[in-house]
Amino acid sequence: MEAYLFFNGNCEEALEFYKRCLGGEITTLMRYEGTPMDNGQLPPGWKQKVMHSTFESEGARFMASDGMPGQPAPSYGGFAMSVFVPGDAANARKAFEALSEGGKVTMPFEPPFWGGHFGMLTDRFGIPWMVSSEH
Incomplete structure (x- = not known):
């Protein structure tokens, strides 16, 4: 079982922060650009947002992305x-x-x-x- 974190347009910034804090690396990074979702419906500036990523370091592994455009900002509670x-x-x-x-x-x-x-x-x-x- 792995955690999957959603961000509100700042996933790449968060991943770079975790890379600095925990060491490790971003082993997968896919952007919205060039995917089936890149069909003229993406908001301006959204093509370079993170559609899917994987972060790995000693003691930590999780996946993350920027939530879908137009979705409410994620809120986190009941877990760590x-x-x-x-x-x-x-x-x-x-x-x-x-x-x-x-x-x-x-x-x-x-x-x-x-x-x-x-x-x-x-x-x-x-x-x-x-x-x-x-x-």
């Missing part, structure tokens, strides 16, 4: 993206701090009672995240 950063807590803290830039920390990145390190945040795109490490 969870990323486990192997190794020491310093790498996980670095990812946590990067993801929280421009967002809101809801639980600081600290050692929880069950061990390791853990923190929660909502990033600047409105996506909730849980970041953890084993040490």
Whole structure:
């Protein structure tokens, strides 16, 4: 099972942000241009929006796209993206701090009672995240 995130026209910006925060790469990126949906009905500037993408890094893999033109902006609740950063807590803290830039920390990145390190945040795109490490 993999998460699929929808964005309101800023998917590529979000993917570049996640690439910077988590390392990894955008392994698939398809645009609306040249697809059957590119039939004169797309709004101006929408041809270069992301129709489908896949992002992969150590500890994270998900798919994402810009929602269909004219659809309501996505809202996220009742779930969180969870990323486990192997190794020491310093790498996980670095990812946590990067993801929280421009967002809101809801639980600081600290050692929880069950061990390791853990923190929660909502990033600047409105996506909730849980970041953890084993040490």
